[in-house]
Amino acid sequence: MAVAFYPGCSHHALAEEYDRSARTICAHLQLELKEVEDWNCCGATAAHSLSPDLSLALNMRNLSQVKKMGLDEVITPCSGCFNRLKVAAHEIEHHPAALQNFAAMAQCELPSQVNVRHLLQFILEQYPSQQIESLVKKPLRGLKLAAYYGCLLTRPAAVVQFDDPEQPVALDGLMRSLGAQTVTWSHKAECCGGGFSASEPGIAGDLGGQILASAKDAGAEAIVAACPLCQMNLDSRQALGCDLPIVYFTQLMGLAFGYGWNEMRFSKLLTSPKPLLSRLGLL
């Protein structure tokens, strides 16, 4: 199976371990990722904050690049990119006249009917849990995780249409398929403030700190994330008295499928999961 893959800007630098582990597990699942040709940045919070139209237009162009490849589905591992692409696809469907204007400006065809899914959503919807379980060589026994969804993976519900925006369960289910435990906790769908990591670190520290404290309080020994901005933000707020490893779900899938520490680039995480994974005999 082949699908268009939109990596997003983080995957070429800050989230190299997410990129490598995602590509490895997709290959393991016999899923061919075709990087969207000549993609542009989704504009993230910056574009929609100063010009919502620019945000729609930038992502309309990305979707048109998917169409040019002869594909009508794109998956992305970043919740921020996922949200912006999904909103654009939704607007193309509901307000085509306005988007047609942007297509004319960018000199491309208006891309209709491009399905946008987050990598986590794609894996869960495409591969039944029994299939995932059958690939597990090294069950993650004893690993107590807080599954963290953040804000943009499931919201707004009417547009993204994935899981439950208040009490999401998808990532918990996937982690249990790998043999790990997940805790019940209060902040799984709270925003981490990652958009303000650089411009207002006080806000990012305030919100990120609450999430770390909540996970720790619930008995988690690590947080599992599905977004490079969330991972980076939470991992850089550890000074607030926490030392929870923040790992990507793709790294844990790889570990359970039999890949090692180096292949999953665990050493790239700021807070090392080595003591935890060694203690559980998972390395």
Next chain:
Amino acid sequence: MMLTESPIRRLDAKAPGLAEELKRDLDIDITRCLECGKCSGGCSYAHGFDYTPRKMVQLIKLEERGKLLRMRALWTCLSCQLCLDRCPSSIDMPRILDYLRGKAYAERLNDVHPEIEKFYEIMLSDIRNNGRISETLMMARFNFATRRYFSNADLGMKLFFKGKLKLFGPKTKNLNSLRALFAKLLFRSPAEQEPS
């Protein structure tokens, strides 16, 4: 008998101009607000706002355009979409804030959080010039522009030693199509502040 003066203003029955404007430009009907306050109850950063989402609705109804365009919350809202999902009337408050922020930006009214606006401008100028962003260069330019030379410096060192700071990555090739979009859709060109 004279009514004593109350600090609470009664709303006129007639829909005010700003509400009409949101209906016309965004197809959002603010009069459907049930005044339940669930938006503010759930808001992750309400404790840091000068006006909560529930109060913003009231400011719209009261036609307090000046307060809305100059409030701190216009820039510190996280756009996490929680208020929208909790609203029984599905009022898209994040979209309203994008709309108002766009106006405040175009009219240069942001004197409460200039650093947040500057960060967005630097990011957009990177996208306009390269199609994609380099997180490392963006951070460096932001710290330089805001004279916060050592902001996040500890983090920067940690990232450096992890080999995560990359200055250059692949760029988008067809930049003409992107520049056409920026020229027509951004109220103020980032090139004004950040020459390429």
